[in-house]
Amino acid sequence: xxxxxxxxxxxxxxxxxxxxxxxxxxxxxxxxxxxxxxxxxxxxxxxxxxxxxxxxxxxxxxxxxxxxxxxxxxxxxxxxxxxxxxxxxxxxxxxxxxxxxxxxxxxxxxxxxxxxxxxxxxxxxxxxxxxxxxxxxxxxxxxxxxxxxxxxxxxxxxxxxxxxxxxxxxxxxxxxxxxxxxxxxxxxxxxxxxxxxxxxxxxxxxxxxxxxxxxxxxxxxxxxxxxxxxxxxxxxxxxxxxxxxxxxxxxxxxxxxxxxxxxxxxxxxxxxxxxxxxxxxxxxxxxxxxxxxxxxxxxxxxxxxxxxxxxxxxxxxxxxxxxxxxxxxxxxxxxxxxxxxxxxxxxxxxxxxxxxxxxxxxxxxxxxxxxxxxxxxxxxxxxxxxxxxxxxxxxxxxxxxxxxxxxxxxxxxxxxxxxxxxxxxxxxx
Numbered sequence: 001x002x003x004x005x006x007x008x009x010x011x012x013x014x015x016x017x018x019x020x021x022x023x024x025x026x027x028x029x030x031x032x033x034x035x036x037x038x039x040x041x042x043x044x045x046x047x048x049x050x051x052x053x054x055x056x057x058x059x060x061x062x063x064x065x066x067x068x069x070x071x072x073x074x075x076x077x078x079x080x081x082x083x084x085x086x087x088x089x090x091x092x093x094x095x096x097x098x099x100x101x102x103x104x105x106x107x108x109x110x111x112x113x114x115x116x117x118x119x120x121x122x123x124x125x126x127x128x129x130x131x132x133x134x135x136x137x138x139x140x141x142x143x144x145x146x147x148x149x150x151x152x153x154x155x156x157x158x159x160x161x162x163x164x165x166x167x168x169x170x171x172x173x174x175x176x177x178x179x180x181x182x183x184x185x186x187x188x189x190x191x192x193x194x195x196x197x198x199x200x201x202x203x204x205x206x207x208x209x210x211x212x213x214x215x216x217x218x219x220x221x222x223x224x225x226x227x228x229x230x231x232x233x234x235x236x237x238x239x240x241x242x243x244x245x246x247x248x249x250x251x252x253x254x255x256x257x258x259x260x261x262x263x264x265x266x267x268x269x270x271x272x273x274x275x276x277x278x279x280x281x282x283x284x285x286x287x288x289x290x291x292x293x294x295x296x297x298x299x300x301x302x303x304x305x306x307x308x309x310x311x312x313x314x315x316x317x318x319x320x321x322x323x324x325x326x327x328x329x330x331x332x333x334x335x336x337x338x339x340x341x342x343x344x345x346x347x348x349x350x351x352x353x354x355x356x357x358x359x360x361x362x363x364x365x366x367x368x369x370x371x372x373x374x375x376x377x378x379x380x381x382x383x384x385x386x387x388x389x390x391x392x393x394x395x396x397x398x399x400x401x402x403x404x405x406x407x408x409x410x411x412x413x414x415x416x417x418x419x420x421x422x423x424x425x426x427x428x429x
Contacts, residue, residue: 001032001063001065001066005026006031006315015067016066022217023212023216028311029216030218035263038061046233047233052081059076059226063117086235089349094375094376096379098378098380104382105142105380107139107143108142110220110223111142114146115153128154129211131143131155132155132199132211134192135158136249136300137381138168138301139213139214140157140172147179148179154427157180157182158414159183159191160184168385174403175405179409182414185414186416187303192214194416194418204422204425208425225259242267243268243269244257244269245360246271247299248280250308251309254313271329271364273333273362274330275302275338276295277297279292280310284328291307298338302359341361343394346396352394353390357377357381360378360380363377
């Protein structure tokens with residue numbers, strides 16, 4: 001399998017280049033030249049498969065030309081070692097719970113799979129790999145946990161000071177000595193901008209092997225397709241009209257869903273549900289895409305005004321607004337609406353949801369008001385990670401499973417300055 005860049009579709013790259021660079025010199029994101037359609041036999045069998053078995057069957061047609069089949073199977077088994085339940089709330093209304101991994105967030109799936117891929121390549125190259133990630137919340141903890149104590153891999157996580165929850169910060173700063181936690185004086189867009197500057201720094205990349213664990217890295221984004229197959233495999237009703245609502249920030253999660261549909265999964269509609277960082281829903285409504293600085297909300301992991309993966313969405317549809325709108329509907333919600341959604345889920349269904357999950361529920365509900373379908377919304381984080389907001393909405397404090405710290409990370413407070421961050425990445429601070 002060869003890969004092309006969204007900035008230069010004529011150029012081809014190997015999987016190793018894609019995983020170890022993650023982004024090209026012109027800020028382009030990699031995509032496989034072919035998205036394979038899975039055989040009908042898989043769709044007949046998938047309801048009887050575990051998440052790990054689904055992961056192997058889905059990823060092997062893409063990665064199998066470059067990585068031995070037994071290695072992919074081992075990576076899938078280790079990455080998807082937890083359940084991904086589909087909970088029925090009412091007739092035709094389901095929630096896919098993606099928070100049963102070690103850091104209680106959906107990003108455990110992609111991060112753990114990517115860690116397996118990069119560990120295998122690190123063993124082949126014999127060089128230390130530096131993994132650089134920006135986080136608006138859950139990515140940092142998931143990446144830090146997934147790569148903790150991995151031989152030959154060092155991780156640098158940039159997170160915005162005061163913009164993530166205490167639980168999320170603990171997961172980044174207690175992940176082990178091969179993790180460097182950088183508390184940046186800025187917002188997530190600043191973190192993401194500095195990460196992009198590092199990847200555009202030719203001199204830096206001559207000195208170290210630098211890659212990303214954000215969803216800009218195809219090795220993290222693609223394995224997220226797995227849980228869309230898992231969700232649909234458990235739905236028996238009206239399987240030809242399934243709508244999936246995705247709480248969206250950087251739009252990697254929704255992009256994964258679209259790729260799953262291109263592989264043959266029957267999803268008739270995706271709903272991009274956002275908070276007031278609504279550049280994509282506005283684009284869907286108007287055809288005009290205007291990124292903006294991020295606004296702080298209670299659904300902090302979605303506080304992204306310039307979603308990096310939206311260029312992948314545009315590319316998948318050939319920049320055709322009508323085609324995109326036929327596949328994706330978009331809605332956005334305020335904090336007050338989000339709290340009301342959390343309260344409604346609890347009072348109507350006895351279901352505790354974090355703010356991001358509530359946004360997904362609200363988007364699905366709005367779509368289903370005028371469309372007959374079976375609806376699934378993604379629960380992307382355990383409500384205990386946002387205990388204050390959950391208590392504010394429901395009067396209930398959810399129990400969060402015990403987090404097992406691996407040991408103190410290297411901790412650095414950084415100004416919003418690339419030269420300082422560069423020194424951290426080089427280990428020269």
